Amino acid sequence: MRKINVLTFISLDGVMQAPGGPKEDLSGGFKYGGWTVPYFDESSGKEMGKQMRTPFALLLGRKTFDIFAGYWPKHSKDWSGINEMTKYIVSKKLKKHKWENSVFINKNVVEEIKKLKKQSGPNMQVYGSSILIQTLLKNDLIDELWLKTFPVILGKGKRLFDKGTIPTAFKLIKSKISPSGVIFAYYKRAGEVKTGSF
Numbered sequence: 001m002r003k004i005n006v007l008t009f010i011s012l013d014g015v016m017q018a019p020g021g022p023k024e025d026l027s028g029g030f031k032y033g034g035w036t037v038p039y040f041d042e043s044s045g046k047e048m049g050k051q052m053r054t055p056f057a058l059l060l061g062r063k064t065f066d067i068f069a070g071y072w073p074k075h076s077k078d079w080s081g082i083n084e085m086t087k088y089i090v091s092k093k094l095k096k097h098k099w100e101n102s103v104f105i106n107k108n109v110v111e112e113i114k115k116l117k118k119q120s121g122p123n124m125q126v127y128g129s130s131i132l133i134q135t136l137l138k139n140d141l142i143d144e145l146w147l148k149t150f151p152v153i154l155g156k157g158k159r160l161f162d163k164g165t166i167p168t169a170f171k172l173i174k175s176k177i178s179p180s181g182v183i184f185a186y187y188k189r190a191g192e193v194k195t196g197s198f
Contacts, residue, residue: 002116003123003143004059006133007051009036010149010160016130017157019150024067030157039150043178051146052079056122059113061129062091068127069099088116088124090132110139117141130158137165143189145170151181167193 009019018024018033025033060068065087072082087102095104105112113136116124123143126133136142147160170187177183 001118002121004113004117004126004136004141005056005123005144005146006126006136006142007146008127008133008148008160010147011035011152011154011157012149013153013155014159014161015154015157016128016160017154025063025158028157032154032157035152035154036148036150039152039178039180039182041178041180041182043176044148044180044182044184047176047178047184048148051125054123054125055081055085056125057086057088059088059116059124059126059129059132060090061132062089062094063131064128065089065091065094065097065102069097069102073099085122090129090135109135110141113141130160130162133160134162134164137161137168140166140168142168144173145185145187147183147185147187149183149185169193 008016010016017028017030018026019036020034021037022033058068068087072079076083083100085101087099088105089097089102090105090109092106095106096102097104126136169190169192171190172185173188174186175184
């Protein structure tokens, strides 16, 4: 069975919107685009490189796909295999694209993703795609969270864990802290939430 691993940049208060640049996502009047950039150092780059070298397929929302498709086909030397890997895109309208190996999911999204998980093949990684992530969270389809937490509070913006997220337990399987204070934490799905008392 294939896993779905969500790789997300996140602020201390849970915001994941527009980590890479000022104009990446201005929706909702968000004005802090590029908030991760001042904290990226050599150590962070190496850890990201490890995550991006793993054989996998991509699972993306439409907006993130548009960003990726506008950049990576021309910069594939910086991400080996990006053009060759399968890219699954959730979109209501888009059905084809010139970027090779792009496969579109236009309807029955949850059921189609469940089918993908049951197939043989490489695990799927989700980058960006805040709306898609909410669907995955609501339907308990995420196997691992690879979070990169930055030492900044943004106050507003699209959040990783939004309304509709179901209670779920995870186990920390690996972590690393960069010199600039970015926490790389890898969490694995670990059953239901357990409670107790002191």
